[in-house]
């Protein structure tokens with residue numbers, strides 16, 4: 497369904513990937529790509545971001561939402577990358593998570609997408625789709641990540657996390673389109689919903705349950 501999946505966020509370097517991923521929290525990738533196109537033209541290295549300063553950076557990222565916190569994170573990360581890592585984003589999950597605004601998911605995205613180091617970022621889409629399909633049975637993204645890393649061979653981690661994201665955006669949405677889904681035959685949640693005739697009651701019930709974890 498999603499052959500040769502490519503990241504939707506646009507970037508050319510690991511630092512650009514890091515900034516774009518920080519900005520993508522609670523924001524669409526389309527919006528982030530519009531913002532970073534302008535931002536990276538003005539400043540695409542940690543040194544240039546620091547030179548830009550807080551006020552100007554805030555103006556660039558404002559439309560991504562939560563812009564004060566995101567500005568702080570980007571500036572804080574740029575400062576540490578310059579002072580501690582010689583201007584280069586560290587290619588390590590542990591080291592990256594020490595940067596402000598960078599949690600396990602953000603670090604995994606950058607590791608997988610910019611460094612091509614096997615990692616399994618679990619965002620809300622991966623969390624939802626993997627658990628519905630029955631590939632994981634977990635209550636948190638971290639547990640989902642742990643289970644998927646055990647189940648899925650490492651060489652598939654990078655493309656497969658993107659495929660789950662795309663499926664979550666297009667078909668397996670919070671209110672899923674199971675009757676149109678090519679994975680219905682193989683899907684635990686899809687089969688449960690089919691048994692109940694995809695009834696509005698079941699759909700609503702599922703929607704409420706999924707919203708709690710979305």
Ligand code: SF4
Nearest residue numbers: 668672674677683686
């Ligand atoms: Fe999601 Fe339904 Fe498809 Fe399963 S069958 S993956 S729940 S859309």
